[in-house]
Amino acid sequence: MKLLRRVRAIPVSYRVPFLVALLMVVISAVISERVLDRLSRTQESFMNSLASTYLDGLSAAVLPAVLREDVWEVFDALDRSSTSYAAMSPVETVVTGADGRVLAASDPNRIPSYSELPAAYSDRYGAGVVTVDEDALTGFARRELVYQGQPAGTIHAAFDVSVLFAERREILLTLLVTNAVLAALFALGGFLLVRRMIGPMRILEDHMRAAANGAAEPIPSAEFPSREGEAASLFRGYNALVRAERQRADLAMQLAEEEKLASLGRLASGMAHEINNPLGGLFNAIDTLKTHGGTPGVRDTSISLIERGLQGIREVVEAALATYRPQRSARPLSAADLEDIRLLVRPELRRRRQRLSWAVDWKGEFSIRGGPVRQAVLNLLLNASAATPEGGELGLVASDAGGLLTVSVHDTGPGIPKDIAGILVDPDPGPAVRAGPGLGLWMVRRMIDEVGGTVTIAEKAEGGTTVTLLLPSAREEGKADAA
Amino acid sequence: MDFAKGLVSEGVPSRRAFLKLAAGAAAAGAISCAPAVAQDEPFKFGLTPVFLSNDLELLGHLRSYLSERMRGPVELVTRRTYQEITAMLVSGQLQAAWICGYPFVQYRPDLELVATPSWHGKPLYQSYLIVAANREVEDWRALKGDIHAFSDPDSNSGFLVTGALLAENRLLPSAFFSRTFYTYGHRNVIRAVASGLAQSGSVDGYVWEVMREIEPDLVNRTRIVRRSEWLGFPPVAAPKSLAGDARLARLREALLSMSDDAQGRTVLQLLRLDGFVDAEASLFDTIAAKVEAVRQFG
Numbered sequence: 001m002k003l004l005r006r007v008r009a010i011p012v013s014y015r016v017p018f019l020v021a022l023l024m025v026v027i028s029a030v031i032s033e034r035v036l037d038r039l040s041r042t043q044e045s046f047m048n049s050l051a052s053t054y055l056d057g058l059s060a061a062v063l064p065a066v067l068r069e070d071v072w073e074v075f076d077a078l079d080r081s082s083t084s085y086a087a088m089s090p091v092e093t094v095v096t097g098a099d100g101r102v103l104a105a106s107d108p109n110r111i112p113s114y115s116e117l118p119a120a121y122s123d124r125y126g127a128g129v130v131t132v133d134e135d136a137l138t139g140f141a142r143r144e145l146v147y148q149g150q151p152a153g154t155i156h157a158a159f160d161v162s163v164l165f166a167e168r169r170e171i172l173l174t175l176l177v178t179n180a181v182l183a184a185l186f187a188l189g190g191f192l193l194v195r196r197m198i199g200p201m202r203i204l205e206d207h208m209r210a211a212a213n214g215a216a217e218p219i220p221s222a223e224f225p226s227r228e229g230e231a232a233s234l235f236r237g238y239n240a241l242v243r244a245e246r247q248r249a250d251l252a253m254q255l256a257e258e259e260k261l262a263s264l265g266r267l268a269s270g271m272a273h274e275i276n277n278p279l280g281g282l283f284n285a286i287d288t289l290k291t292h293g294g295t296p297g298v299r300d301t302s303i304s305l306i307e308r309g310l311q312g313i314r315e316v317v318e319a320a321l322a323t324y325r326p327q328r329s330a331r332p333l334s335a336a337d338l339e340d341i342r343l344l345v346r347p348e349l350r351r352r353r354q355r356l357s358w359a360v361d362w363k364g365e366f367s368i369r370g371g372p373v374r375q376a377v378l379n380l381l382l383n384a385s386a387a388t389p390e391g392g393e394l395g396l397v398a399s400d401a402g403g404l405l406t407v408s409v410h411d412t413g414p415g416i417p418k419d420i421a422g423i424l425v426d427p428d429p430g431p432a433v434r435a436g437p438g439l440g441l442w443m444v445r446r447m448i449d450e451v452g453g454t455v456t457i458a459e460k461a462e463g464g465t466t467v468t469l470l471l472p473s474a475r476e477e478g479k480a481d482a483a
Numbered sequence: 484m485d486f487a488k489g490l491v492s493e494g495v496p497s498r499r500a501f502l503k504l505a506a507g508a509a510a511a512g513a514i515s516c517a518p519a520v521a522q523d524e525p526f527k528f529g530l531t532p533v534f535l536s537n538d539l540e541l542l543g544h545l546r547s548y549l550s551e552r553m554r555g556p557v558e559l560v561t562r563r564t565y566q567e568i569t570a571m572l573v574s575g576q577l578q579a580a581w582i583c584g585y586p587f588v589q590y591r592p593d594l595e596l597v598a599t600p601s602w603h604g605k606p607l608y609q610s611y612l613i614v615a616a617n618r619e620v621e622d623w624r625a626l627k628g629d630i631h632a633f634s635d636p637d638s639n640s641g642f643l644v645t646g647a648l649l650a651e652n653r654l655l656p657s658a659f660f661s662r663t664f665y666t667y668g669h670r671n672v673i674r675a676v677a678s679g680l681a682q683s684g685s686v687d688g689y690v691w692e693v694m695r696e697i698e699p700d701l702v703n704r705t706r707i708v709r710r711s712e713w714l715g716f717p718p719v720a721a722p723k724s725l726a727g728d729a730r731l732a733r734l735r736e737a738l739l740s741m742s743d744d745a746q747g748r749t750v751l752q753l754l755r756l757d758g759f760v761d762a763e764a765s766l767f768d769t770i771a772a773k774v775e776a777v778r779q780f781g
Contacts (some may be wrong), residue, residue, distance in 0.1 A: 072632065072666040075680045109679035113630060114662050 016194040021187035028179030032172065039171055043164045047139060048129040051159065054090060055143040057081065058155055062095055063145055066153040069097055071113050075104035082106055089160040091138065094121065095145075097153045121156050130159070137162040200231035204238055211242070218242045256443055260375070263382060263440070268320075275316060278309035285309070319343045333370040333405070335363050338398060341374060345381045354388055357395030366405050367473040372447040373407075379440040380409040380467055387413025387465070403473045410466040415459050424448075424455045424467070444469075525556035526730055529568045529580030531717070541753045548746045552737035553730060564667055565637035572722060579721040579734055585639035587720055588771040591764070595726045597719040598738040599762035602689055602755070606762045607713040609688035610640035613676050613705045623648070623709040631660040632672045632681035639770050640687040641669055644711045647773035650780035670694060677704035689716070693755045715766035719759070735761075 007015065058081050065073035074095050082090055094105040096117050105111035111118070125131050130139040139159040145152040203223050210217060218239040225231045285302040292298040319340035338360055349356050377396070384394045394411040416424075423441045448455055453471040460466060528549065530542075542559050549557040560577055562568050569586040571577045573593050587594060599606040612623050620626065634641020642665075649659050656663055664681070666672050669690035675681040688710060695702040719738060725731050741747035742758035751758060 071630075071662075071664040071680065072671060072675060075675065075678070076666075076671065079674070079678070104680060107679070113680060 012198055013191060013194045017187040017191035020190040021183045024179065024183035024186050028175065028183065032175045032179065035175060036168065036172060039168060043168070044128070044130070047132075047159075047161065047164060051130045051139065051141040051157065054081070054159075055141060055155055055157060058093070058157075059143055059145055062155070063147060063152065066095060066097060066103060066145055067147055069103060071104050075108070075113075078104060078106045089163070090157055091160045092158040094156040095153060096156070098151055100154075103153065117156070130161075132161055134165070137165055197231075200225050200235065204234060207238065207242075216242045216245055252442075259440055259443065263379065275313050278312055282306050282309040315343060331370045333366045333368045333373050335360060335365075337370050337374045338377070338396075341378050341381065342396075344378060345385065348382065348385055349394075352385060352388075353391045354385060355393045357393065359395065359397045361397075361399040362405070366400060366471075368405070368451055368471055369474075372450060373471065376444040376447040376469070377407055377409070379444055380469075383440055384409050384411035384413065384465075384467075387411050387416075389413070405471040405473070406468060407471070408466050408468040410460070410464055412464040414463075415465045416457060416467075421457050425457055525558040526553060526579075526734070527558045527560050527577045528734075529560045529562070529572055529577040529582070531561075531565050531568050531580070531582055541750065544746055544750045544753065548741070548744065548750055549734070549737055551746070552740075552744070553733045555730070565635045569637060572720065575722050575724060577722075578725060578728070579719060579731065581717060581719045583635075583637060583639050583717045584715045584767045584770045585643045585774070586637050587718055588767050588774055589637075591767075591771075593723050594720040595723050595731070596762070596764050597721050597731065597735050598759040599718040599766065600716050600754070601757040601760045602716060604757060605713070606716045606718075606760050606766060608640065608716045609713055610644035610711040611686050611688045611691050611707045612645065612683060612709040613673070613686055613691065614683045614708050615676060615679060616704050616706045618682070618706075620708055626683045626708065627659055628661050629682035630662045630664075630680070631656070632675040632684035633663055633665050634669050634672050634684075634686060635665060635667050638669075638687070639714065639717070639773075640689075640711070641672060641685050643770065643773050643777065644714070645685040647776045648709075648711070650777045653780065655781070673702055673705055677701055683708070696755070712769070714769055715762070718762070718767075 010018070058077065061077040061081065062074050064070075065077065078093050078095065081093070090106070092106055092110070094111050094117065095103045097103045100117060102111050102113055102115050102117055104113050124133070124140045125142050130141045132139045137160065139161040141157050141159070143155040143157075145154060203219060207217060207219055219235050224235055282305070285305040288298060289302045289306075293302075342356070342358060345356070381394070381396065388394050388411045392412045394409070397406075397408045397410075399406050420441060424445055445455070448469065448471075451471055451474070453469055456468045456470075458466045458468070526549075542561075546557050546559050560568070560571070560580075562571070565583055565586060568577070568580050569582055569590065572580040572582060573590050579597055587596070602608055612626065614620055614626070631645075633645070636642055646656055649656055660683075664675075666675055666684075669687040672681075672684040672686040673691065673694065676684040676686075684705075691702065691705075691707070719734075721728075721731050721734075737747075738759040739761060741751055
């Protein structure tokens with residue numbers, strides 16, 4: 001198992017050539033085994049036929065002499081056969097008569113005529129025509145001489161078979177060298193081929209890795225493989241994906257902008273109303289000043305009225321400016337931001353005659369970018385307002401629990417549909433976003449993901465929904481990362 | 484053709500050789516009184532198994548020389564054993580033959596001496612007892628118990644001389660040697676002793692000496708234990724019935740004057756002989772005495 005894991009850990013460009021070489025070694029081992037087996041069979045049959053030929057010739061030559069027990073002629077036949085059968089290289093031949101005694105041997109000094117044949121000569125034969133003693137590189141064969149059905153004698157022959165073994169060794173060596181060269185060539189070829197094949201994959205991998213880190217770039221045409229093929233179509237597919245993703249991102253950005261403008265429009269009409277309301281009073285006050293400006297009591301009262309009216313208008317305008325000026329959005333979130341939101345939604349709530357309960361148990365600043373949070377909470381409140389029937393109630397609760405800012409927005413609406421809720425709570429909001437509406441919620445989600453916070457959605461038993469944002473401070477986040 | 488077969492059959496006894504031996508033996512009785520051969524038939528000259536390795540060359544020169552000098556075709560006949568040649572000669576199937584001194588004295592009444600080779604200036608040669616070169620024996624008596632190779636039962640130097648030596652010492656070959664066998668050729672005796680097949684052998688001294696020049700590697704693996712006395716060299720003989728034949732006279736003339744002719748000298752050079760001489764039949768009396776000695780003891 002461990003080995004298997006280790007093998008899997010080797011890059012493909014090395015593993016494939018290694019496997020090819022391994023395969024070649026296995027194939028060559030099988031082939032070599034077959035060839036050598038075949039060779040040894042061929043050699044055996046070749047040797048057997050040579051030995052048979054030798055023994056046939058010798059039998060015919062010596063039989064009459066054996067019958068007459070003519071020592072000289074038997075010897076003479078053996079002596080001459082040793083040169084005429086050089087191909088078989090007989091090293092020793094012994095002819096015995098019917099009584100088993102030696103008539104003549106090719107080397108009489110070793111086996112003298114008329115002596116008893118040493119027992120080793122009778123015991124050395126196996127079942128085949130030629131019995132091979134591989135240590136001594138010698139083959140042994142025996143032929144019974146039969147005349148008119150009666151045993152007349154025996155020929156015992158020993159052959160030098162070292163040539164056959166040398167041939168076998170040579171062929172084995174040739175096979176080994178050839179197969180080793182082939183295996184090396186195949187491995188090298190495999191290595192180059194695989195490298196060539198996975199080259200485009202590398203490029204793709206690099207681009208994907210870069211894309212994961214945020215910069216999805218299409219593969220430039222210079223890096224395309226020269227020929228059409230799977231790699232080229234893969235590259236084109238990837239490029240199409242990158243372009244589609246970019247378009248989607250552009251579109252989303254555009255939509256977000258539009259949503260911002262849309263909510264701005266709604267707010268603007270509310271704000272106009274908010275500004276318009278005191279305006280009537282302000283004009284009345286100005287008329288009063290024109291008419292009764294001389295009266296000190298009336299003048300002071302009117303100027304105070306005008307001042308308060310203008311004060312309210314300025315607050316509304318400042319709140320709007322704080323929300324929609326990007327350069328201000330980088331500031332840390334403060335309690336004043338929440339007050340601004342309250343101010344911004346008030347006209348819309350008033351229009352819908354809805355009540356807002358406001359419970360902010362938090363003062364000062366929180367280390368998190370203020371702009372996105374303001375926008376997100378504003379979106380949530382506007383959504384809550386839209387979900388809550390006219391004359392209903394909604395509310396906001398905010399508290400700082402030791403580096404974790406909790407902001408809950410609750411309404412008395414029918415609840416958030418499941419597919420839209422997914423935009424906030426699913427690990428991958430993509431499918432829910434693509435399914436349809438809910439762009440405002442998606443912007444909330446983007447903010448949450450940006451600051452590393454979490455969202456929970458709770459349905460209340462008596463009706464209504466609570467969306468809770470848990471926002472860690474940037475400092476806390478930094479600490480958490482360091483830890 | 485014939486002599487080629489004879490050469491082939493020198494060592495290996497083919498069935499054909501056996502059949503011819505039987506036929507020859509049968510013919511020996513049937514046509515022993517055959518009439519003189521007609522002039523146009525080839526003159527048949529028999530040779531006992533010769534010793535040399537370049538037999539073919541020798542036979543070619545010899546036949547060509549004899550044909551030219553005898554002004555007619557000559558056929559050289561060789562056989563495996565002395566006995567075959569002797570039987571064919573005595574029966575008249577051969578007009579002349581180069582035989583051994585032993586058959587000559589055995590069939591002396593039926594044979595006419597034509598000429599006798601001269602070796603080292605004399606028509607004489609010796610018989611040798613040989614052993615392997617590395618064997619340390621000095622006396623022939625130490626050969627007791629050997630496996631002994633004889634050349635031919637009808638050979639003087641290759642059998643009779645040793646038999647007579649043993650007979651003179653009141654010994655029988657079969658008792659003195661543990662085993663004996665015939666090789667039917669002096670060269671084969673040398674081969675048998677050199678290879679160790681036989682521990683000792685009886686061989687023609689002339690053959691041994693000549694072969695020592697031709698095949699020193701073989702002959703030097705043997706050495707001489709005993710040399711016999713000088714004996715009559717194997718002669719050329721003819722059937723007595725052809726004593727007055729003109730062709731026989733031409734043969735004698737051709738042999739005696741061989742050293743005067745270029746081709747004749749080539750033959751003599753191959754045989755390592757000086758020439759042929761007109762020796763007396765009494766030259767072979769010593770051999771006859773050996774025959775007698777063996778007969779008396781045996």
